[in-house]
Amino acid sequence: MAAGVAAWLPFARAAAIGWMPVANLPMPVAPAEKNKRQDELIILNVSGRRFQTWRNTLDRYPDTLLGSSEKEFFYNEETKEYFFDRDPDVFRSVLNFYRTGKLHYPRYECISSYDEELAFFGIVPEIIGDCCYEEYKDRKRENAERLMDDQEDNKDAKLPNMTFRETMWRAFENPHTSTMALVFYYVTGFFIAVSVITNVVETVPCGSAPNQKEVPCGERYTVAFFCMDTACVMIFTVEYLMRLFAAPSRYRFMRSVMSIIDVVAILPYYIGLVMTDNEDVSGAFVTLRVFRVFRIFKFSRHSQGLRILGYTLKSCASELGFLLFSLTMAIIIFATVMFYAEKGSSSSKFTSIPASFWYTIVTMTTLGYGDMVPKTIAGKIFGSICSLSGVLVIALPVPVIVSNFSRIYHQNQRADKRRAQKKARLARIRISKTGSSNAFLHSKRNGLFNEALELTGSTEDEKRLSKSTSLLESQHHHLLHCLEKTTVSVLALSHILNHEFVDEQYYQQSYLEGGLQNYPSRSPSLSSQDGVTGTCCTRRTKKHHTPLPNASAPAHMQPLTHTHTHPQGLQELSTIHIQPLSTSRSSLNMRVDEPAPLNCQSSQITTAIISIPTPPVTTPEGDAHLPAGPTHQNVVKVSAL
Amino acid sequence: IQICKDAFHVSPCSFSSPDSVEDELELSAVRHRPEGLEQLEAQTRFSRKELQILYRGFKNECPSGVVNEDTFKDIYAQFFPQGDASTYAHFLFNAFDTDHNGSVSFEDFVMGLSILLRGTVQEKLNWAFNLYDINKDGYITKEEMLDIMKAIYDMMGKCTYPVLKEETPRQHVEVFFQKMDKNKDGVVTIDEFIDCCQNDENIMRSMHLFENVL
Numbered sequence: 001m002a003a004g005v006a007a008w009l010p011f012a013r014a015a016a017i018g019w020m021p022v023a024n025l026p027m028p029v030a031p032a033e034k035n036k037r038q039d040e041l042i043i044l045n046v047s048g049r050r051f052q053t054w055r056n057t058l059d060r061y062p063d064t065l066l067g068s069s070e071k072e073f074f075y076n077e078e079t080k081e082y083f084f085d086r087d088p089d090v091f092r093s094v095l096n097f098y099r100t101g102k103l104h105y106p107r108y109e110c111i112s113s114y115d116e117e118l119a120f121f122g123i124v125p126e127i128i129g130d131c132c133y134e135e136y137k138d139r140k141r142e143n144a145e146r147l148m149d150d151q152e153d154n155k156d157a158k159l160p161n162m163t164f165r166e167t168m169w170r171a172f173e174n175p176h177t178s179t180m181a182l183v184f185y186y187v188t189g190f191f192i193a194v195s196v197i198t199n200v201v202e203t204v205p206c207g208s209a210p211n212q213k214e215v216p217c218g219e220r221y222t223v224a225f226f227c228m229d230t231a232c233v234m235i236f237t238v239e240y241l242m243r244l245f246a247a248p249s250r251y252r253f254m255r256s257v258m259s260i261i262d263v264v265a266i267l268p269y270y271i272g273l274v275m276t277d278n279e280d281v282s283g284a285f286v287t288l289r290v291f292r293v294f295r296i297f298k299f300s301r302h303s304q305g306l307r308i309l310g311y312t313l314k315s316c317a318s319e320l321g322f323l324l325f326s327l328t329m330a331i332i333i334f335a336t337v338m339f340y341a342e343k344g345s346s347s348s349k350f351t352s353i354p355a356s357f358w359y360t361i362v363t364m365t366t367l368g369y370g371d372m373v374p375k376t377i378a379g380k381i382f383g384s385i386c387s388l389s390g391v392l393v394i395a396l397p398v399p400v401i402v403s404n405f406s407r408i409y410h411q412n413q414r415a416d417k418r419r420a421q422k423k424a425r426l427a428r429i430r431i432s433k434t435g436s437s438n439a440f441l442h443s444k445r446n447g448l449f450n451e452a453l454e455l456t457g458s459t460e461d462e463k464r465l466s467k468s469t470s471l472l473e474s475q476h477h478h479l480l481h482c483l484e485k486t487t488v489s490v491l492a493l494s495h496i497l498n499h500e501f502v503d504e505q506y507y508q509q510s511y512l513e514g515g516l517q518n519y520p521s522r523s524p525s526l527s528s529q530d531g532v533t534g535t536c537c538t539r540r541t542k543k544h545h546t547p548l549p550n551a552s553a554p555a556h557m558q559p560l561t562h563t564h565t566h567p568q569g570l571q572e573l574s575t576i577h578i579q580p581l582s583t584s585r586s587s588l589n590m591r592v593d594e595p596a597p598l599n600c601q602s603s604q605i606t607t608a609i610i611s612i613p614t615p616p617v618t619t620p621e622g623d624a625h626l627p628a629g630p631t632h633q634n635v636v637k638v639s640a641l
Numbered sequence: 642i643q644i645c646k647d648a649f650h651v652s653p654c655s656f657s658s659p660d661s662v663e664d665e666l667e668l669s670a671v672r673h674r675p676e677g678l679e680q681l682e683a684q685t686r687f688s689r690k691e692l693q694i695l696y697r698g699f700k701n702e703c704p705s706g707v708v709n710e711d712t713f714k715d716i717y718a719q720f721f722p723q724g725d726a727s728t729y730a731h732f733l734f735n736a737f738d739t740d741h742n743g744s745v746s747f748e749d750f751v752m753g754l755s756i757l758l759r760g761t762v763q764e765k766l767n768w769a770f771n772l773y774d775i776n777k778d779g780y781i782t783k784e785e786m787l788d789i790m791k792a793i794y795d796m797m798g799k800c801t802y803p804v805l806k807e808e809t810p811r812q813h814v815e816v817f818f819q820k821m822d823k824n825k826d827g828v829v830t831i832d833e834f835i836d837c838c839q840n841d842e843n844i845m846r847s848m849h850l851f852e853n854v855l
Binding site for chain 1: 694695697698699701702716717720729732733736750753754757758765766768769772773786789790793813816817834838843844846847848850851
């Protein structure tokens, strides 16, 4: 039911009294109004801008967010208002929809942000009023085209394993993908040009012997031209067959315009080979040679402008059709008139109506060759009317075609420009992301220190705490730690060095850095274990209660060795040492195949021993998590933090 | 109930000679503002708040301040989508338009509603009689009743049960007249009507059906 009509329900119900006296059966009981809620104002706070409306207004559309109970999720008890953290400008349109029943699309608004807001508030865009619907649809189509363009560029990315056939097809379609493709592209272009020039030069009269008439070059140097032609046709045939082989869908390829042009370009040659030098068919044979000129259309693979032109003509087919039709009508009319007007004059060139067609066409297109001119006065009058109307009829559809061409051309220009800018844009985005991921890791490290220091309770180090870690960040860090704890194999010991590196690639690839963190062990048993454990694992022992954030590097930079289980089932990790220049990486979260070298430049962090009571069962799993490390086995590769 | 257009508020419409173009424009853009809230409160049985709610709904749908018959029909059609409510809406419109000027202003609207929702049974029956009496001559003839009946059946559309046959309205009218027309003179007068309805329990009960509206 429409918006305001709900307000008329009382009227409709009241008017039902008209039926009562004539009713056959008794009426059903009316529904009781449980709580007669007076209409109240509700406040919608959208990013600080307060909108107020009656509750009834919103209830008009119960299948949207604001009209249903879904808005209760956004109710703020303290301020007694509904708070939405959305764009207040777009919300204006949304609220007006409730008020007036019509949804309008503001022209200055970005189409995707508008769509998002509509989706959030549960409003279907199809109900946009007629006044704004066209604009909305146009903008949406433009946006979709743009996105499709971008997506097509992504498709060019080389898939890891493409068959030979697919590679070939990609090379054909986009010559910039490989050098071979480029070479092929230029070679074919060259041969197309050669072929076309040959065809042209063939007909030029060359010098002749004095006693003979001038012959065209084609007949003088028959063999040379024949060889040239053969070579070109062979190249084209090979190219066509290769394309046919590489095409993903051969049937579709054979139906496409370009392949038809290819076939038409080479067919005359083969037909000429097959046909004998028969007098009867030589006329037809000559006609066939005309089709060789179609080779010039093969250039459209090489030229984008040609393609755009072709596409424009295709998209303006209706306008062109109209032009043709109206011209035909006008030609017939004027030819008839001219014929009858000139019938009287002697030696008139207007011998029949079809003969007058030529005059009409030449006049309407303002060519005016002058081979046929009217002589009678009536003829001249009608001739002038003919030429005037010709200008008008031709001028009408032309702007439509031109504007279509302009639109398509600019679209293509934009697409090219976007593609060119894309690289620079991506690079800039990458840099800014690096900055943010660096910041993240930095805060994470601070978060670690915070936790560590909290655990130790050491006060003087608390001063070094950066208080900037928000609750969200610390929870995020905790989450990452949980992940690490789950997956990292609690292995042997190594030493973490304190790091402050910036490795752009590294950060990009493994955003979630693992790291074995340092929690000083609270287990009292650790100290007692010092003697128990053997010397199979190196460990630093002085680390229990002080995380030693800036402890100097341990002297021995030995790699971690193997898993080590204590009799009590405890495993410990001591300070973990990241070896500089080694491909130390966290075993988690990282693709094994792409280790990146670290640029360790400076100091090192040491960690305390972490005593983790884990069952030995985890060990085999832990092994599995180890990267098939290039340089170290059994080294827990940790990320630098 | 007169609507004093020029008495209380400056009304931008003028009903001068409809010859010139400007007058045509003004006629088409007629604006009407109702009397003050206090007057309406006094004349109807609605409270102030109720009048406010009614007016807001009214003004939202008809910003110009008057309802014409097409809007009436539209609104009614939205409530009864399964059939054709236009005939009944036409009769309703005539019932609401007490001064017969072709448009229903807010005062007319609210007066009518006041009777229908808050009036005594007598008033309601009176109003119903007024509705049925199409030519407002004081008598309901069989033809008038047949028209009304057909209009009501039209509203139901094809969803009647049992399926509507051609004679159903006519039969219904016969039944009605048998009940109402005491002196069998072929017409029903207002007194016959009110008497008969007051003696019919079903009708009496149904009169109170919509009282809790609004």
